[in-house]
Amino acid sequence: MFSFFKKSPKENTSPAPTQEGWLTRLKSGLKKTRDNLQNKVSGLFTGRLNDEWFNELEEALILADVGVKTAQLLIKNLKIKAKEERVEEAAELKPLLRSMLIDLLSPLERSFDPDRAKPFVLVFAGVNGAGKTTSIGKLAQHLKNHHYSVLLAAGDTFRAAAVAQLVAWGERNQVDVITQEKGDSAAVIFDAIQAAKARQIDVVLADTAGRLPTQLHLMEEIKKVKRVIAKADPSAPHEVILVLDANTGQNAITQVKAFDEALQLTGLIITKLDGTARGGVVAAIAGECPKPILFIGVGEQLDDMQPFSANSFVDALIE
Amino acid sequence: MLDQLTERLSGVIKTLRGQARLTESNIQDALREVRIALLEADVALPVVKRFVEEVKTKALGQSVITSLTPGQAFIGVVHEELTKLMGEKSEGLSLLAQPPAVVLMAGLQGSGKTTSSGKLAKWLKEQEKKKVLLVSCDVYRPAAIEQLKILAGSLQVDFLDSSANESPVAIAEKALDYARRHFFDVLIVDTAGRLAIDEAMMTEIKALHQALNPIETLFVVDAMQGQDAVNTAKAFGDTLPLTGVIVTKLDGDARGGVALSVKEVTQKPIKFVGTGEKLTGLEVFHPDRIASRILGMGDVLSLIEDAQRHVDQAEAEKLANKIKKGLDFDLEDFKSQLIQMKKAGGLSAMMDKLPAQLTKNIPQQGGVDDKAMNRVEGIINSMTQQERRFPGIIKASRKKRIAAGAGVSVQEVNRLLNQFEQMQKMMKMMSRSGLTKMMRGMKGMIPGLRG
Ligand SMILES: Nc1nc2c(ncn2[C@@H]2O[C@H](COP(=O)(O)OP(=O)(O)OP(=O)(O)O)[C@@H](O)[C@H]2O)c(=O)[nH]1
Ligand SMILES: Nc1nc2c(ncn2[C@@H]2O[C@H](COP(=O)(O)OP(=O)(O)OP(=O)(O)O)[C@@H](O)[C@H]2O)c(=O)[nH]1
Ligand SMILES: [Mg+2]
Ligand SMILES: [Mg+2]
Numbered sequence: 029m030f031s032f033f034k035k036s037p038k039e040n041t042s043p044a045p046t047q048e049g050w051l052t053r054l055k056s057g058l059k060k061t062r063d064n065l066q067n068k069v070s071g072l073f074t075g076r077l078n079d080e081w082f083n084e085l086e087e088a089l090i091l092a093d094v095g096v097k098t099a100q101l102l103i104k105n106l107k108i109k110a111k112e113e114r115v116e117e118a119a120e121l122k123p124l125l126r127s128m129l130i131d132l133l134s135p136l137e138r139s140f141d142p143d144r145a146k147p148f149v150l151v152f153a154g155v156n157g158a159g160k161t162t163s164i165g166k167l168a169q170h171l172k173n174h175h176y177s178v179l180l181a182a183g184d185t186f187r188a189a190a191v192a193q194l195v196a197w198g199e200r201n202q203v204d205v206i207t208q209e210k211g212d213s214a215a216v217i218f219d220a221i222q223a224a225k226a227r228q229i230d231v232v233l234a235d236t237a238g239r240l241p242t243q244l245h246l247m248e249e250i251k252k253v254k255r256v257i258a259k260a261d262p263s264a265p266h267e268v269i270l271v272l273d274a275n276t277g278q279n280a281i282t283q284v285k286a287f288d289e290a291l292q293l294t295g296l297i298i299t300k301l302d303g304t305a306r307g308g309v310v311a312a313i314a315g316e317c318p319k320p321i322l323f324i325g326v327g328e329q330l331d332d333m334q335p336f337s338a339n340s341f342v343d344a345l346i347e
Numbered sequence: 348m349l350d351q352l353t354e355r356l357s358g359v360i361k362t363l364r365g366q367a368r369l370t371e372s373n374i375q376d377a378l379r380e381v382r383i384a385l386l387e388a389d390v391a392l393p394v395v396k397r398f399v400e401e402v403k404t405k406a407l408g409q410s411v412i413t414s415l416t417p418g419q420a421f422i423g424v425v426h427e428e429l430t431k432l433m434g435e436k437s438e439g440l441s442l443l444a445q446p447p448a449v450v451l452m453a454g455l456q457g458s459g460k461t462t463s464s465g466k467l468a469k470w471l472k473e474q475e476k477k478k479v480l481l482v483s484c485d486v487y488r489p490a491a492i493e494q495l496k497i498l499a500g501s502l503q504v505d506f507l508d509s510s511a512n513e514s515p516v517a518i519a520e521k522a523l524d525y526a527r528r529h530f531f532d533v534l535i536v537d538t539a540g541r542l543a544i545d546e547a548m549m550t551e552i553k554a555l556h557q558a559l560n561p562i563e564t565l566f567v568v569d570a571m572q573g574q575d576a577v578n579t580a581k582a583f584g585d586t587l588p589l590t591g592v593i594v595t596k597l598d599g600d601a602r603g604g605v606a607l608s609v610k611e612v613t614q615k616p617i618k619f620v621g622t623g624e625k626l627t628g629l630e631v632f633h634p635d636r637i638a639s640r641i642l643g644m645g646d647v648l649s650l651i652e653d654a655q656r657h658v659d660q661a662e663a664e665k666l667a668n669k670i671k672k673g674l675d676f677d678l679e680d681f682k683s684q685l686i687q688m689k690k691a692g693g694l695s696a697m698m699d700k701l702p703a704q705l706t707k708n709i710p711q712q713g714g715v716d717d718k719a720m721n722r723v724e725g726i727i728n729s730m731t732q733q734e735r736r737f738p739g740i741i742k743a744s745r746k747k748r749i750a751a752g753a754g755v756s757v758q759e760v761n762r763l764l765n766q767f768e769q770m771q772k773m774m775k776m777m778s779r780s781g782l783t784k785m786m787r788g789m790k791g792m793i794p795g796l797r798g
Contacts, residue, residue, distance in 0.1 A: 087392055093573040096386045156596060156624060157457025157569065165489075187624070188501075189494035196489030238624075240599035275455065277389030277573025279601040300456060303542045305575035328456070328487070 077110060077118055085125075092308030092345055095278050098315050102128060126342055132311060133338035138295065138320035140267075140335070142176060142231050147224035149232045149257060149264035151183075151217070152297075153250055153287055154271035156238030159299030159325055161190065163271050164233045165197030166325065166333040171231050172201060179227070180205040181220030181234040183213040183253065194235050200330060213237065213249065214256035221260035234265070241286030251290050267294045269322065274300045274307035281309065284317045299325030302332070306345050369406045369421060377421055378403055388641045390604035391577040394611045402428050426638055433634030434610055437618050440471070441590070444562040447480070447526035447534040451559055453552055453583055454567035456540030459595030459621055461491065463567050464537040465498035466621065466629035472504055477532040482507045482522035484515035484555060485539035495537050502626060505531070515539075515551055519558045536561070543582030556587055565618065567593045568609055571601040580612040589613050594637075595621030598628065606637050678735040681767050682727040725753040726763050738764060 082103050089099035102125070109115075109124050142148040150167075152160040161184070168178045180198050182205055184190035191207050198205035206220035217234045224232045236253060239246035257265050270287045272280055287293055296319050298307050313319065321336035378399055385395045406424045442448040450467065452460040464481060471477040481499045485491035492509055499506035507525055509518040519536060526534040536559060541548035556564060566589050568576060583589065592613065594606045597620045606617055617632040727735065729752030734741055741749070741764065750757045 090386060091392050091574050093389075093575070096383050155571065155599065157459065159457065187494075188497035189490040192490035192493045193488070200489075240596065242598065242600050273457065273569075273571070275569070275572045275575055275579075277571065277601070277604070278387055279389070279571045279599070280573075282600060300542075303455070303575070304544055304578045305573065309573065 077116055077121065081118055082107065089308065089311075092306040093277055093280075094308035095281075095312040098312040101315070102132075102311070122346070126346060129311065129342040129345065130338050132314045133341060136296075136310070136314055136318060136321045137336060137338055138322065140295075140322050142171065142266075145261075145263055145266050147179070147221060147229050147232045147261070147264075148266050149221060149224075149234065149261065150267040150269060151234045151236065151254065151257065151265045151291075152269050152271055153236055153291060153293075154238060155240050155273075155283060158238065158271045158273045158276075159297075160184075160238065160271045161193050161197065161235050162328060163297050163299060163323070163325055163333070164194065164235055165200065166330060167323065168197065168201045168203050168233055169330040170333060172203065176230040177228070178203045178231045178233060179220055179224045179229045181217045181232060182207040183217045183235045184237040185211065185213055185216065186237040190235070190237065214253045217253060218256050218260045221257065221264065225261075241283060241290075247286070247290045254291055267322070268292060269295050269297055270319070271297045271299060274298050274324075275303065275305040276309060278309065278312070281312055281316055284313055284319060288317065288319065293319050295320045295322040297321070297323045297325060298336070301344070302326040307341075308345060310341070311345075371407065374403065374406055374421065381425055384642065385604060385607075388602035388604035389571075389573050389576075389608075390641065391574050391608035391611075393577065394608050397611075398428065398432065398607075426635075426642060429607070429638040429641065430635045432607060432610065433638055434616050436634060437616060437632035439475075439631060440467070440563050440618065442475075442477070442533060442562060447523070447531045448563070449523065449526075449559045449561035450533060450535045450563040450565065451556060451561040451587075452535070452537050452565055452567055453587060453589075454540060455542065455569070455572075455579060456488075458540065458567045458569045458572075459593070460540065460567045461485070461495050461498070461537050462624065462626075463565075463593050463595060463619070463621055463629070464495060464535050465502060465626050467619070468499065468504045468535055469502050469626045470619075470629055471533055471535075472502065478505075478530070479533045479535060480505045480507060480522065480526045480529075480531040481535050481537070482518060483509055483537045484518045485537060486511045486513060486515055486518070487539045491537075491539065498626065505529075516554050516558050519555050523559060534559075543579045543586075549582070549586050553586055561590075563590045563618075564588060565591050565593050566609070566613065566615070567595060568605055570594050570596045570603040570605060570620075571599060572605045576605045576608045577612050580609045584613040584615070589615045591616050591618040593617070593619045593621060594632075597640075598622045602641050603637060604641055607641060678727055678730065678738050678767060679732075682724060682735070686724070722753070722755060722759065723763050723766075726750075726755060726760055729753040738767060 085106075086099045086103050089102060090096060094102070105128060106121065106125055109128070110121060113120075113124070115121055115124065152164055154160050164180060168180060171178050178201070180194055180203055182191040182194045184194070185208070195205050195207065197203075206216060206223055208216045208219065213236055217232075220232050220234065223229070234253075234257075236250055237246070239250065241247060254265060254268065268291045270284060270291075270293050272283065276283070284293070284296070296313075298310060298321060301307055301324050310321070323333050324336050324341070326332045326334060381402060382395055382399050385398065386392065390398070402425055405428060406421055440450065452464055454460050461483070468479045468481050471479050481495055481504055483492040483495040485495075486509070492511070496506050496508065507522050509521075513521075515538070522534055522536065525531075536555070538552060538555060539548070541552065543549065564587050566580065566583050566587075568580070572579075592606075592609050592615055594603060594609070594617055597603055606620075610617055617634075617637075620630050620632050620637070622628045622630055726749060729749045730741070734745060734749075741760075746757050746760045750760045753760075
């Protein structure tokens with residue numbers, strides 16, 4: 029019924045038309061700016077291999093936010109492979125690098141299966157401004173397109189107009205939003221789950237306020253949200269998602285670790301990949317604290333969300 | 348915590364010890380560590396490369412003062428160069444224009460433009476006694492206008508309503524006209540987040556700039572941003588005559604290398620930094636502090652300044668003396684410390700500013716919850732003087748009595764005693780490796796650093 033979401037990693041080797049659309053758009057959108065970049069990875073794949081060449085490749089990876097450690101590791105392995113396969117021309121190395129990156133990232137592909145429970149409860153967490161509320165709006169649309177009934181929980185009771193923002197997304201999607209005049213995040217979400225049970229709703233998407241891992245009291249607060257959700261339904265939450273902005277540099281690793289420690293994350297959503305940032309930190313995350321990536325955000329409109337595909341992601345990273 | 352430059356360098360510096368001067372060959376390793384540390388702090392690569400070259404030239408030319416080891420001299424050069432690159436201490440906003448002086452906000456999605464608009468309005472109203480008008484030209488993001496309206500309401504600053512049906516330029520013109528007719532000193536114009544490669548949106552903000560002729564055009568950037576910051580900043584800078592930068596979310600643990608990248612690319616001063624979601628979370632920019640932060644040396648200076656601003660001088664001195672003499676830090680001190688900390692913006696605010704070398708040894712779990720501070724005070728209040736002086740004597744029966752008195756569980760009393768012990772350790776650590784000693788050390792090491 030929901031093949032779009034349930035694609036197995038293998039099927040992803042031939043990207044769905046939507047993904048191709050994204051990649052083409054991504055490429056054409058980026059062309060202008062990318063051409064200006066001093067270090068285009070693809071431009072590197074000419075000439076004969078030497079240390080200088082590997083240095084440049086390392087720099088190109090760093091520029092994509094892959095991070096020093098991961099970039100150095102990748103280069104080290106690439107050198108070994110190049111030797112093994114007696115590669116001498118840079119052009120021959122591109123497929124090698126590509127497959128290395130795909131090997132690194134494809135374990136992060138995972139299907140999304142909201143049929144596992146009813147209501148299927150997702151909590152969205154993340155630092156301020158990462159794109160949590162917008163991702164909920166977009167995911168609600170996806171789910172509706174696939175004939176799931178959806179309820180949104182306005183769990184950001186802190187930021188000015190956060191509730192109004194989610195309510196506006198609810199209107200766009202024609203999906204109900206549970207809000208409370210007063211009351212904390214946990215209470216609103218608890219309410220929403222009860223309402224979903226009563227109304228036979230398939231999926232509950234719960235928003236929370238942005239928080240930085242350094243704000244320990246807020247990290248405690250969101251742990252409580254999770255505990256209270258389990259009181260409403262012992263099997264819930266079924267997904268705890270960290271929303272990560274693709275613009276984020278090395279701090280993304282800290283974010284994944286801190287939110288995972290607090291909440292035991294089940295997956296990530298990487299947003300704002302329609303910009304010039306390439307989200308290379310995902311490669312570092314894959315190495316240091318791997319978490320499945322359920323979706324990527326490629327814009328601010330209802331349909332600007334795609335399942336994560338390691339192939340497309342790597343192509344965008346090194347094209 | 349990420350590796351810190353000082354930590355990274357300590358190994359390298361040992362090898363520099365005993366060498367009379369810095370040479371091309373003996374600083375290679377040190378330079379490589381600087382490069383890695385800056386990249387890990389998300390300073391953009393082209394900026395890092397230029398910086399490392401600069402440091403190299405400077406370090407080689409340096410005749411090492413006898414009192415400094417070459418290693419210290421090297422760190423000194425790095426910090427000094429970084430501080431220099433970060434620019435001048437912020438002078439705040441320049442509002443020397445025929446009123447209304449217009450401030451235009453621009454930046455990527457979610458960088459903090461709307462929140463910073465509110466913060467600036469508060470700052471201008473309270474510090475500069477200006478009559479401020481806020482308006483939002485964000486007709487795209489759901490409830491963006493509403494968000495600014497609520498912020499304005501909470502500040503009791505005037506807000507000109509707009510609606511998603513209007514064009515951003517029409518809103519801007521309307522607001523400018525309104526501000527003129529009602530004699531506002533300053534008009535702050537919030538705009539929608541936009542990608543630098545979105546041509547239509549970049550054209551729009553250019554048109555907004557033309558319509559408003561702002562005296563300040565501020566680029567708002569998220570401290571967590573990575574390498575792409577140079578591309579974004581360059582594109583915004585090419586489209587708009589930027590006058591300054593605001594770096595937001597510095598209350599997090601991102602090292603904020605983006606500050607350096609953006610400063611380098613735009614050549615515009617960083618005017619403010621955002622240090623919290625609340626509207627009080629705005630500080631003027633101090634180049635030396637951000638330099639220390641990027642290098643991982645901790646924001647010791649702001650800590651001290653914060654403490655001076657909020658803390659009772661006599662109390663602080665009493666405590667400092669105790670620490671210096673290595674006297675036992677007791678629960679009475681702990682309590683007065685708590686009260687001081689509350690004044691200084693809470694424990695976590697202070698912890699953020701301490702160097703990682705100190706805080707990494709303090710278990711974070713449950714240790715620094717601001718809300719818990721009140722309860723802690725309650726618990727200490729239910730103790731006798733003797734118990735406060737000699738917490739060692741607090742055994743089961745006393746714990747029960749104290750818990751009952753404060754209306755908390757015995758576990759909570761236990762937790763406090765544990766926390767206290769940790770605090771005591773930290774204090775001992777400070778007196779040993781010491782905040783004061785560290786400051787003295789840094790003064791010696793780093794030219795131009797205030798003590
Ligand atoms: N270009 C682009 N913008 C996005 C994307 N996802 C979110 N945004 C924008 O990023 C900004 C922040 O998004 P929000 O959804 O409000 O982020 P949030 O995490 O809920 O923010 P807080 O609740 O304030 O912490 C908004 O302007 C969104 O329109 C994306 O995939 N691409
Ligand atoms: N912790 C912290 N949060 C901040 C700071 N500045 C802004 N925020 C938060 O970051 C998120 C985004 O801030 P906004 O002011 O909505 O950002 P914006 O640039 O107006 O976003 P768009 O209009 O969607 O592009 C909100 O959750 C703010 O509360 C800061 O200095 N520290
Ligand atoms: Mg939100
Ligand atoms: Mg805004």
